[in-house]
Amino acid sequence: MPLATSGALSMSAIHVEAEGSPYAHSSIVSLNDTNVRGLTPASGYTINSTANTTISIGDFYGASSAVAMSTTNNARLSSSGNTTYVNRSVTSGIVFINLIQDFRLRRQDNFVYYETKTQFPGTWYNTSGTGSSLGSTYVTLGTFNLGGITSIKMDWSVSSTGTGGASISGNTSGTSATYSASDNSFQTVSNGQSIGARFVVTASAECYNSNIKLGTATMTLTAQKTGYLDTTLGAYKHQMRAAATSNNCF
Amino acid sequence: MKIYTNTTYEIERNEAGESVSITWTFKHYDNYTLETQSKVIDVDGNTQDFEVEVVSEDDLAATKTATYIIPEADRTTLAKGESHPHNHENEIAFQEKYMKWWNDWEATL
Numbered sequence: 001m002p003l004a005t006s007g008a009l010s011m012s013a014i015h016v017e018a019e020g021s022p023y024a025h026s027s028i029v030s031l032n033d034t035n036v037r038g039l040t041p042a043s044g045y046t047i048n049s050t051a052n053t054t055i056s057i058g059d060f061y062g063a064s065s066a067v068a069m070s071t072t073n074n075a076r077l078s079s080s081g082n083t084t085y086v087n088r089s090v091t092s093g094i095v096f097i098n099l100i101q102d103f104r105l106r107r108q109d110n111f112v113y114y115e116t117k118t119q120f121p122g123t124w125y126n127t128s129g130t131g132s133s134l135g136s137t138y139v140t141l142g143t144f145n146l147g148g149i150t151s152i153k154m155d156w157s158v159s160s161t162g163t164g165g166a167s168i169s170g171n172t173s174g175t176s177a178t179y180s181a182s183d184n185s186f187q188t189v190s191n192g193q194s195i196g197a198r199f200v201v202t203a204s205a206e207c208y209n210s211n212i213k214l215g216t217a218t219m220t221l222t223a224q225k226t227g228y229l230d231t232t233l234g235a236y237k238h239q240m241r242a243a244a245t246s247n248n249c250f
Numbered sequence: 251m252k253i254y255t256n257t258t259y260e261i262e263r264n265e266a267g268e269s270v271s272i273t274w275t276f277k278h279y280d281n282y283t284l285e286t287q288s289k290v291i292d293v294d295g296n297t298q299d300f301e302v303e304v305v306s307e308d309d310l311a312a313t314k315t316a317t318y319i320i321p322e323a324d325r326t327t328l329a330k331g332e333s334h335p336h337n338h339e340n341e342i343a344f345q346e347k348y349m350k351w352w353n354d355w356e357a358t359l
Contacts, residue, residue, distance in 0.1 A: 250291065
């Protein structure tokens with residue numbers, strides 16, 4: 001249980017958190033003790049892990065002995081560019097383009113897999129930025145490397161340019177997920193269960209018009225398990241571009 | 251989460267009638283519904299049903315504009331035809347210019 005985030009903070013409380021036991025009283029605690037310096041700081045705080053460096057009691061507000069889960073990223077994160085990209089151009093008398101990308105976060109002990117697939121061919125980029133084919137079969141973009149994870153969530157946002165629609169919503173039928181994901185809301189899952197969401201980008205054109213819709217979905221995945229910090233797999237950027245061109249008018 | 255954007259544009263021309271800049275106006279809506287509409291799909295008048303996004307002005311979230319200065323080499327005196335019958339060659343030629351402007355502007359984002 002994390003330390004208090006405000007008010008009085010005792011050396012004893014810090015010791016208990018560092019020892020991970022309410023009965024931790026057998027040794028005299030020092031702010032230079034390895035396990036004290038090893039506590040995970042709360043967001044916005046820093047605990048210097050090197051003994052004899054400057055530290056204050058206030059640095060321990062909200063600190064916890066819990067550690068983050070181990071994760072593995074296979075794909076490029078949003079901070080470095082697109083994680084996936086789908087581009088489809090259609091020219092005809094009348095054009096309606098509907099691009100679909102499915103996301104699934106699936107617990108299969110001892111992992112939770114972040115997976116995606118697309119209706120039309122696209123590209124996914126690994127951590128080195130090398131592109132590989134993306135299509136109608138799920139590709140694993142990253143994993144939480146831990147069994148027994150109890151809750152998972154997808155946190156998404158969508159932006160776009162150009163004429164057309166862009167949407168993201170929870171989905172089970174297209175994603176083959178157990179539960180429909182709800183934005184930024186944890187879903188309890190047991191082994192073998194999953195949550196899913198669908199990203200759709202649309203563009204249409206008629207009577208010699210040209211419309212291009214570039215939709216971007218940013219997806220952040222987080223998992224929960226007792227004894228661990230809530231851990232984020234990363235923020236992934238998924239982009240789809242639909243270019244509709246009409247070459248006639250009826 | 252659903253967003254929809256309607257785009258219109260205005261082209262500024264010089265005295266010779268050449269396009270010197272294009273300003274797009276983007277109306278961003280934070281919701282839309284899908285409506286089935288029948289559309290004519292060929293010269294024989296055959297129709298097909300399509301799901302079309304329909305927006306309400308109540309859902310208008312923002313209106314933004316963007317202006318692209320058209321390089322001299324990409325300017326044209328052509329304009330999109332607004333009435334039947336359309337001049338196919340004119341429409342396709344203008345469309346190629348328009349797409350070039352759009353793609354070059356998009357690349358700057």
